[in-house]
Amino acid sequence: MTTVPSTADPVPMSEEQKFLFDLKGWILLPAVLEQDLLQACREHVRKLRGEPESLPEFERYSLAGPGAELVDHPAITGILREILAPDPSEDSWGFRCESSFPMVREQGSSGSAPHCGPLVGPMAYRNMGNGTIWSGLTRVVWELSPVHKGGGTPILSGSHKAAFPVPERFHQFDRAVYEEYECPAGSVIIFSESCWHVGTEWPDEAARLAIFNCYCSYLTQWHKLNLPHEVVAAMSPKRQTAFRGTWGHNFRDQQPNNYYDETNQAH
Numbered sequence: 001m002t003t004v005p006s007t008a009d010p011v012p013m014s015e016e017q018k019f020l021f022d023l024k025g026w027i028l029l030p031a032v033l034e035q036d037l038l039q040a041c042r043e044h045v046r047k048l049r050g051e052p053e054s055l056p057e058f059e060r061y062s063l064a065g066p067g068a069e070l071v072d073h074p075a076i077t078g079i080l081r082e083i084l085a086p087d088p089s090e091d092s093w094g095f096r097c098e099s100s101f102p103m104v105r106e107q108g109s110s111g112s113a114p115h116c117g118p119l120v121g122p123m124a125y126r127n128m129g130n131g132t133i134w135s136g137l138t139r140v141v142w143e144l145s146p147v148h149k150g151g152g153t154p155i156l157s158g159s160h161k162a163a164f165p166v167p168e169r170f171h172q173f174d175r176a177v178y179e180e181y182e183c184p185a186g187s188v189i190i191f192s193e194s195c196w197h198v199g200t201e202w203p204d205e206a207a208r209l210a211i212f213n214c215y216c217s218y219l220t221q222w223h224k225l226n227l228p229h230e231v232v233a234a235m236s237p238k239r240q241t242a243f244r245g246t247w248g249h250n251f252r253d254q255q256p257n258n259y260y261d262e263t264n265q266a267h
Ligand SMILES: O=C(O)CCC(=O)C(=O)O
Pocket: 110, 111, 112, 152, 153, 197, 198, 199, 200
C-alpha cells in the first residue's frame, strides 16, 4: 500500500474521557479505525511478523506503511494534546511517538507479566490539580482484532496514582483486580504507563493483531526509538514532528523545538 500522508483534525478529549482517564488511568475508544485502514494495518502486522522481506526495507516497521497513519490518527491526537502537550505551533505536534511494536498473539500465548512504567520523575502520572492531566508516558494500543474479556491487556485501574505500593499479590494477574475489556477490531486503548498492566493469555482461535505505540512530550524520552530517518522522511511534515529530538528551546538560534529534520531527530 502506498502511504498517503494525511493529518485530519483531532477529535477533542471530552470531559467524560478526562474524568475516566484520571480515575482509572486509561480509556477505550471503540471502533475508531476506518475499515480500509484497519484491514491494511492487519495485513501489515502479519507481514511484519511473518514475512518482513516481502516489504520494502523502510516499510518493515509498525510505524511505516499503513502503520504511519496511526501515529497522528485524529481519534487520538486530541487526547494526546490534552494529556501530554499542546501543539507548540500549527504545523507541529506537542507529543512525540517514541516506540512502537507490532503484535501477533496466537491462541494460548501470553504477553508481558504484570508491570508498570515510571511512578516517579518526569514521566509519572500527575493530576495537575487545575483540570489538566499529565500522563508523561502514554501507551496507545491499536486493537486490530476483536478483544473479548480475558484477552487483551487488562489494567489495574487507578494504580497510576495509588497512595500505597501495589501489594506483592497483585504482581500476579488476578481477574478480580485487573480490569478486563472487550471491543471490536479497530478500537484503541490509551493508558498511562504508570498503571500496572498485563498481557494475558489470548483465548481466541484467531490471533490477536495489535500495534503498541508509546508517546512522550517533546521534553522527555523513555524508549530508545531506533527508527531509520528514511521511515520518518516518508511522512507528512507535521507527522514528522512526532519524531523530533527531545529539548525545549535553542537559545543560540532563537529556535523552539517545533520542527523535524536530519539534525533534530529522536534516536
Ligand atoms: O503483552 C501485552 O499485552 C502488554 C505489553 C505491554 O504493555 C508492554 O510490553 O509494556
